[in-house]
Amino acid sequence: xxxxxxxxxxxxxxxxxxxxxxxxxxxxxxxxxxxxxxxxxxxxxxxxxxxxxxxxxxxxxxxxxxxxxxxxxxxxxxxxxxxxxxxxxxxxxxxxxxxxxxxxxxxxxxxxxxxxxxxxxxxxxxxxxxxxxxxxxxxxxxxxxxxxxxxxxxxxxxxxxxxxxxxxxxxxxxxxxxxxxxxxxxxxxxxxxxxxxxxxxxxxxxxxxxxxxxxxxxxxxxxxxxxxxxxxxxxxxxxxxxxxxxxxxxxxxxxxxxxxxxxxxxxxxxxxxxxxxxxxxxxxxxxxxxxxxxxxxxxxxxxxxxxxxxxxxxxxxxxxxxxxxxxxxxxxxxxxxxxxxxxxxxxxxxxxxxxxxxxxxxxxxxxxxxxxxxxxxxxxxxxxxxxxxxxxxxxxxxxxxxxxxxx
Ligand code: PMT
Numbered sequence: 001x002x003x004x005x006x007x008x009x010x011x012x013x014x015x016x017x018x019x020x021x022x023x024x025x026x027x028x029x030x031x032x033x034x035x036x037x038x039x040x041x042x043x044x045x046x047x048x049x050x051x052x053x054x055x056x057x058x059x060x061x062x063x064x065x066x067x068x069x070x071x072x073x074x075x076x077x078x079x080x081x082x083x084x085x086x087x088x089x090x091x092x093x094x095x096x097x098x099x100x101x102x103x104x105x106x107x108x109x110x111x112x113x114x115x116x117x118x119x120x121x122x123x124x125x126x127x128x129x130x131x132x133x134x135x136x137x138x139x140x141x142x143x144x145x146x147x148x149x150x151x152x153x154x155x156x157x158x159x160x161x162x163x164x165x166x167x168x169x170x171x172x173x174x175x176x177x178x179x180x181x182x183x184x185x186x187x188x189x190x191x192x193x194x195x196x197x198x199x200x201x202x203x204x205x206x207x208x209x210x211x212x213x214x215x216x217x218x219x220x221x222x223x224x225x226x227x228x229x230x231x232x233x234x235x236x237x238x239x240x241x242x243x244x245x246x247x248x249x250x251x252x253x254x255x256x257x258x259x260x261x262x263x264x265x266x267x268x269x270x271x272x273x274x275x276x277x278x279x280x281x282x283x284x285x286x287x288x289x290x291x292x293x294x295x296x297x298x299x300x301x302x303x304x305x306x307x308x309x310x311x312x313x314x315x316x317x318x319x320x321x322x323x324x325x326x327x328x329x330x331x332x333x334x335x336x337x338x339x340x341x342x343x344x345x346x347x348x349x350x351x352x353x354x355x356x357x358x359x360x361x362x363x364x365x366x367x368x369x370x371x372x373x374x375x376x377x378x379x380x381x382x383x384x385x386x387x388x389x390x391x392x393x394x395x396x397x398x399x400x401x402x403x404x405x406x407x
Contacts, residue, residue: 001179002172003031008081008115010106011051013041015156016088016122016165021046023087023168024054030172035077037061037106039093063105074105078112083175086110087148088122088165091133097145098136116178120148120171125161142362144384148174185229186395190270190403192225193262194218195308197237199255201282203300204291211277212359215239217324218275220387222247225271228391233269235261237276255279255305262308266315270403271394273322274309275348277359281305313343320397322390325349326358335369345371345397348390356380368393 007027011020020042027034036051037060048059058067066073078084086093086106093106097119102108110117119140127133128150137147148171152162196218200208215236222234223244232247235258243249252258255278266272281302291298309323323344325335328351335349347369352358357365357380364386368376370393378389 001176002027004033005031005175005179006033006035006080006082007175008077008084008109008113009034009036009051009055010039010084010086010089010093010110011036011042012039012086012088012090012093012106013044014088014090014122014165015045017042017045019165019168020087021050021054023171024051026168026172027175028055030176032175033057035060035080037077037109039104039106041090041092060105060109063108074109075112078109078114081113081115083178084110084113084115084117085120085171085175086117087120087171089119091121091123091127091130091136094119094121094133094136094140098139117143117145118148118174119145120165121150121163122165123150123163124155124157125159125163128163142382144382185227186391187225187228187230187271187398190230190398191233191265191268192222192230192271192273192394193233193235193265193269194222194225194273195235195258195262195276195278196222197239198277199237199258199279199305200253201255201279201305202253202286203283204287204289206290209279209282209302211279213237213239213277214360215241216360216362217364217383217386218273219244220383221273221275221390224384224387224391225273225394228395230271233265235265235276255282255308259306259308259311262312266312266319269319270398271320271322272312273390273394274312275324277326278308279305280307307342309338309342309344313341316343318401318403320345320394320401322346322348322394326352328353331367332369332375335367339369339371346390346393348386 024034034055035057051059096107102111148166151164153164155163197215198211198213200210202208222232226232226246234247235250282305284301284303321344325338325347327334331349331351335347339347348366350357350366356363363380364383365380
């Protein structure tokens with residue numbers, strides 16, 4: 001599974017760099033292509049030549065040492081990698097990454113990276129326990145980074161406790177199973193329609209009714225469905241974030257446009273996931289010219305928009321239908337009502353008043369309500385990890401319907 005995978009190993013300055021050298025050797029023996037960046041502190045422990053000899057690739061140490069005039073090294077390395085591993089990751093580098101600092105070759109490359117990132121911390125037991133380190137690690141979790149937890153044992157500083165870089169053999173195993181999982185893509189041959197973002201309901205050419213949705217949750221779902229091999233149609237209201245690579249993006253503005261687009265793709269869809277925050281009401285009249293202000297109050301008459309999820313539930317044949325519920329109270333009660341009323345297979349409920357959940361954040365706190373009656377309450381997670389859970393559920397619902405990947 002590791003054969004020819006491109007692994008970018010970022011080595012920062014701790015005594016565990018000797019394990020990073022062993023890791024490089026093991027990865028190369030397993031058939032991976034390994035490129036290494038050393039931080040200035042790592043170079044105090046070991047020279048680039050060690051990693052060059054083990055990886056059979058040139059080693060990068062300095063952002064401004066542009067070895068190839070045709071590319072910008074840190075962008076090129078970031079684009080090249082299938083997986084980026086920071087091992088050992090010192091408290092200092094973890095802090096820089098958590099704060100978006102880009103002051104050396106590793107941190108600059110990391111900011112440019114879109115590949116999955118794994119962080120393998122290694123440090124003194126008390127450093128690892130320090131609230132600042134914990135906070136920085138939780139920020140990185142919000143960014144979607146994964147962690148190889150340090151193991152417990154004798155530390156070079158003389159303490160015994162948690163802080164040792166995981167053994168190279170174990171790290172290779174984790175990488176192996178990561179790529180193995182990646183190769184068992186669950187949604188090959190499936191079409192997944194995801195809606196995301198807000199809708200805008202026009203009052204006149206300069207004003208509209210909308211909401212706080214940024215599209216982050218829906219885009220993360222689209223990205224994960226794509227990663228699992230699906231053909232993804234992403235129907236999005238106006239947002240400021242880039243669409244995941246490889247998805248078919250259809251930009252819409254109003255709820256009516258979203259309705260028409262989703263209905264168009266519904267017949268051919270295997271799965272529809274309705275993450276968008278669709279306006280429930282729109283102005284009864286849309287003015288062609290800017291409405292001039294008058295003395296006194298103004299009243300806008302509103303009418304109901306079409307409930308897209310409800311309509312999909314009515315027309316459902318063999319699609320898996322996933323709805324969201326954005327609530328501020330009585331989460332469970334309202335989510336269950338939506339599950340039944342909209343004939344959905346799964347409702348993803350979030351309390352949008354809770355810190356770390358709902359609109360605009362990089363994390364979410366959701367509870368999944370299934371038709372079977374099962375309820376899965378998830379802790380605070382990055383929206384990318386929430387997306388993974390939702391896609392896992394969708395995959396198992398497809399399997400229940402006898403619609404396995406490729407079938
Ligand atoms: O985009 P982010 O900033 O990341 O924020 C994510 C989110 C808060 C928007 C997301 O997690 C979320 O909760 N999405 C659903 C928002 C919503 O409109 O919820 P609702 O409870 O009002 O609607 C229930 C379901 O019906 C939703 O699946 C919605 O897409 C759908 N609906 C609602 C109204 C309508 N006219 N048509 C619909 O299809």
